Amino acid sequence: MSTTLKQRLSGVSLIFACGTALFSDGYGNGVIGSVNTLLKRIYPGQISTNYSTTLNSVVFAGTIVGMLSFGYISDKVGRKFGMMSATCIVAFFSALSAASSGANHSVHGLVTMLIVCRFFLGIGIGAEYPCGSVSASEQTEGKAIAKNSQHKWFALATNSMIDLAFCVAAFVPLLMFWICGPNHLRAAWRLSLGLGFFPAAAVFAWRWAMEEPELYKKSSMKAVKIPYMLVLRKYGMRLAAISLTWFIYDFITYPFGIYSTTVVDIITDSNASLSVVFGWNVVINLFYMPGTILGALTVDYLGPKWTMITGLLFQALFGFFMSGFYQQLRKHVAGFAVMYGIFLCFGEFGPGNCLGLLASKSSPTAVRGQFYGTAAAIGKIGAFVGTWAFPPMIADFGKHSASQADTGPFWVGSGLAILSALITYFFIVPLDHDGMAKEDLVFREYLEANGFDTSGMGFHEIDSQTSSVPDMEEKVAEKDAETA
16 A cells, blocks of 8 residues: 555544544434433333423533534543543433433333433533544645545544434444334333443543644643633624524425434324334435535535535425425325435535535634534524424414424524525535644734734644644645645
8 A cells, every 4th residue: 555545544544533522413403302212112201292392302412512512622621531531421411311210110200310311411422523523624635635535534534424323323323223122111211221331431442542633732732721702703793694504404304304214103193003104214214324424525526505505495496395395294104204314415515515615614723613613502502492383383274274384493493494405505605625723823823913922832842843733834735736
């Protein structure tokens, strides 16, 4: 194997080591829909809608806490510390949730314990965004990564991992049902949750020998006070636009993903066996993968901004189609599943892949964790709101026509996708390859022009003239020369 190929494989490996733990996000959020279905079958009439919705959404509350708190930790303590802490939290609470037992084995106690575990699981999941994703983005612009594949590797290592986890999370309960049988559903749901321990533990070992990204070593504000007012003045509008589009994306995507099992249950009139319901859920979730993979292969050529707009407009088109022809589609489960899957597919092609890119590469290294964490947290608020909004939305649409009740989320989701495309077009700037080092240089110049002393930035124990971290101006000049 040539030295160049080894370097490229090593560079790609670092990107995946940073981003792959987001698998835990997709698995944790995806599996709970099927677990809810199992719990309702085990305890008929005892799992209220409020319990079910709380169990679905409480992980989002924990995720928001994790994103905001670890955004600060990522910038001020270190990317690696944040990543290692996140995997420990996810592994521990995945195992604990599987072992949950309610007080006196009551259903109330069981669900309460699950809610507590999922809140703390959410903190670990949330920590991965400003720590793992940010580190992955910083690794994409290393010398070992080809210029025309920087965005691709980030998308594959982050959003594609989440989507793969959604597929696995749909299949695992089906597999557990096949293994355990209809008389042992308690074992099936516990195993489905508990298996979330293993990917987190594997990533922990993968990350053990990692170092901080070079961009972080050079441009962090770990040892100095961050001038937040100056940061907001320059990057506030970018943050607001990305945050709003992320809110809309998560409002659409997460509730649709969580309720896919429920929707199929409705379509099959709740009479089909769990293997049929879970089987169709697997089919629907598989549509995430072509969306994110095709988007990853496209994004370096169209750019994140235009890839995102394309995905949003096609998602809206299929959503409106499903709303208008819902009655015909519900008579054919296969047709419904395919259309529903394509609707989800375009969400991953566009905003699913591109929002993380925009959030991580539109801000300077010194505040990247907090910028990313804030945007992602606002997105998760959208997921939280969407999860609670779906049942009343369906009920309100049903007041006019019971047969149209389930079309409500598709009408609303499609309209919001168009709104998000408009925000992206007018308020989000395009991203260049090799833009992160340039952004750091622009940020330093901006701070200095406003009287801020930048001499304390970076790791002082590293001699910038002799270390492996190249001088920023030299690096930017070198990349510009390569482009020319």
